[in-house]
Amino acid sequence: xxxxxxxxxxxxxxxxxxxxxxxAISDLDKExxxxxxxxxxxxxxxxxxxxxxGTDGFYSxxxxxxxxxxxxxxxxxFDTEEELKEYVLKANLYLINNSLAVDDxxxxxxxxxxxxEMLEADRNDNxx
Numbered sequence: 607x608x609x610x611x612x613x614x615x616x617x618x619x620x621x622x623x624x625x626x627x628x629x630a631i632s633d634l635d636k637e638x639x640x641x642x643x644x645x646x647x648x649x650x651x652x653x654x655x656x657x658x659x660g661t662d663g664f665y666s667x668x669x670x671x672x673x674x675x676x677x678x679x680x681x682x683x684f685d686t687e688e689e690l691k692e693y694v695l696k697a698n699l700y701l702i703n704n705s706l707a708v709d710d711x712x713x714x715x716x717x718x719x720x721x722x723e724m725l726e727a728d729r730n731d732n733x734x
Contacts, residue, residue, distance in 0.1 A: 612681035623712040624720035
């Protein structure tokens with residue numbers, strides 16, 4: 607009997623993480639938003655949410671923000687739950703609810719640099 611739970615694999619790239627951080631900072635009130643004017647401050651912002659990093663909630667939020675709630679990542683099927691878990695372990699994936707595996711290949715510092723560029727573009731647009 608085939609294992610009845612298909613596995614979806616989603617990838618969090620640097621670009622996906624950057625857009626998520628950018629949106630989070632953009633949603634701050636103007637007083638807090640202004641202080642994110644260099645990469646180190648943005649990295650500090652990311653590090654301050656370190657308790658959330660690498661959790662089901664964090665990964666789900668990043669993926670839902672970028673791809674949407676009902677995005678289909680494609681499915682892999684396994685004969686047993688053990689085969690599924692072995693695949694996840696060998697591929698160094700993060701498993702959420704035995705149905706979504708997350709491959710986090712993002713570069714946090716590069717994502718912060720991208721965020722800074724986006725924030726600077728916003729500031730320049732607002733200055734005009």
